[in-house]
Amino acid sequence: MNAPLPSPCLLCGASRGERVARRWHCAVCGWRVGDVPDPELPLPRVEVVYYLRFAERVKIGTSSQPRMRLAAIRHEKLLAFERGGRGLERARHAQFAHLREGGEWFTADAALLAHAQALASGADPWDAYARWFSEALRERSA
Known part of the structure; x- marks a missing residue:
């Protein structure tokens, strides 16, 4: 409760x-x-693939410092995070290659938006990131 x-x-x-x-x-x-957390140990790296919406486009990128990264990218909404790094990002770029507009930007079609919505499952993406960060700290301390 x-x-x-x-x-x-x-x-x-x-x-x-x-x-x-x-x-x-x-x-x-x-x-x-x-x-x-032990102040003498470095903080863990938690890599995420992020999905950002701007107008009718979605950026699929990756970062191990999402707050700093997202602050540097113009966007309207953070749709979702997915735990993973460059390999997962490449897989998502390949999965949605037919929607690519250029670089890491893709047309915000129903399939891509449904994928991001399923990842977020109605929760704040930052809550998921906080859980993953907490888990990484606990694993490091175990």
């Missing part, structure tokens, strides 16, 4: 959480409240 966290999540800033095994966990990213 979601409830207000005692304090905002250290990783993603969410304010809602759930009790798991008598400990608070963030409802968005799953990070255990009170845990602090």
Whole structure:
């Protein structure tokens, strides 16, 4: 059951959480409240393929620093993230090659938009990224 966290999540800033095994966990990213990432270790790289919409086009690109990357690209809406790097990006470019307008931009047709919508599954793409980042931190610490 979601409830207000005692304090905002250290990783993603969410304010809602759930009790798991008598400990608070963030409802968005799953990070255990009170845990602090080891400051001496580098942060994990979480590569994503992103789908950005601008007018009637969609950009399919990849980044391991999506906040910085998306801030540098003119777009109207972030449609989805998909966990993966260059290989997955190339696969998506091949999958939607018939829609390519140039570079990494594709016509926003029904099939491409349905693919992005299925990836997002109605949730905020940034929530998915926060979960993947949290998982990567936990795996590194294990």
